[in-house]
Amino acid sequence: MSVLKKTAAVIAAAAVLPLAVAVPASAAPGPGKDPAKEERQPKPPAVMSTVGGSLLGRAGTQVNLAPGVPVLPKQVTGRSWIVADAESGDVLASHNAHWRLPPASTLKMLFADTVLPRLPKTQVHTVTPQDLTGLGEGSSLVGVKEKQSYSVHDLWLGVFLRSGNDAVHVLSAMNGGVPKTVRDMNARADELQALDTHVVSPDGYDAEGQVSSAYDLTLIARSGMQNQDFREYCSTARAQFPGEKKPGKKRETFEIANTNRLLTGDFGIAPYQGMAGVKNGNTTHAGATFTGVAERNGRVLLVTVMNPSPKESHAVYMEAQRLLDWGFAASGKVKPVGELVAPKSAGTGSGDGSGTAEGTGPGGGGDHAAGHHDAVAPGGSTGVGTALGVTGGVLAVLAGGIFLVNKRWPLPHLARKLPRK
DSSP states (O other), X not given: OOHHHHHHHHHHHHHHHHHHHTSOGGGSOOTTOOHHHHHHSOOOOSSOOOTTOGGGXXXXXXXXXXXXXXXXXXXXXXXXXXXXXXXXXXXXXXESTTOOBOOGGGGHHHHHHHXXXXXXXXXXXXXXXXXXXXXXXXXXXXXXXXXXXXXXXXXXXXXXXXXXXXXXXXXXXXXXXXXXXXXXXXXXXXXXXXXXXXXXXXXXXXXXXXXXXXXXXXHHHHHHTTSHHHHHXXXXXXXXXXXXXXXXXXXXXXXXXXXXHHHHOXXXXXXXXXEEEEEEEEETTTEEEEEEEEEETTEEEEEEEESOOTTSTTHHHHHHHHHHHXXXXXXXXXXXXXXXXXXXXXXXXXXXXXXXXXXXXGGGSTTOTTOOOOSSOTTTOTTTTTOOOOOOOOEEEOTTOOEEEOSXXXXXXXXXXXXXX
């Protein structure tokens, strides 16, 4: 090719290049996005439950933006999420709130809300081989061993901090077995009007037909947080768990840390200001799930995020804290899009005896028959050792059938959340 032709070709290429760069971003897929894969992503059903309000049954994001209300954060990819006022029950914003999805270990909140009031925390149980049958492959474990004895208190620490499916199965055995516990949990979900929820396995392990929703998980968390023991366990950052007892030697313990990264922090993420629980989860089918409760400037908010895009490190926590930040900024300004409904029994003022309100039900809920437990709990619950409860009211079912949470919830002080150096 002659020098003249080469020069002409270079000039032509230089003229085309700016045109290629100037093509609008919307004309091509974004970085790392596969249009075919995007098309294959599951979509929420056209018709969903309207429990809590008609807007909550609609697909997509529901929020009443008005002058003075901050816009929602853009970096939220969860298939389903919700932000609600824990005390009034107002749903501030939601996205596919009633989409029935696999819940992973967030389902352990329902397990605890159902079973925790039934077993005195000082009760001791020696584990049998049958207690640990049926654990799913790859289950998260706290380290429960056969022929070793554990208190109910120890086992609940294993459930909440390490999401131990082994601890769940032992507690289920103490409750009459896994099948009975599943029935009890489904009945409890129905009582709470968590009607998107169907339990197959009490530990949240992936199982066909096992589903919940962001709305239901938030409802369940709100119920669980009425129980003093539930609050203590889900807000404990670190604790000592019993090891294997060897003949002639003192039984040793080992430290377990809460896997809720907004409580304890982790590389690349700091503890969230005011975080007081509740539960995280992660399985193959569910992806990452998280329900959290936080208090700031006298307001208490609940947030649930289900199955966000895994492209961002700690995505479920990052998105949860963005939604909490928005909720605290919008609270008192934004008009609710729905509400967290009361349990069925609250409408009659009769109470169901399941221990939702503190001091009620078998075992007594918060200050139950086993006795009120101090801030420094048995078994070396170090995250609770420095706790100072914020005084205030609790959920009440009044004689007139009114269901409410009086300000303020007795949420744990932030000092108990900070990880020990």
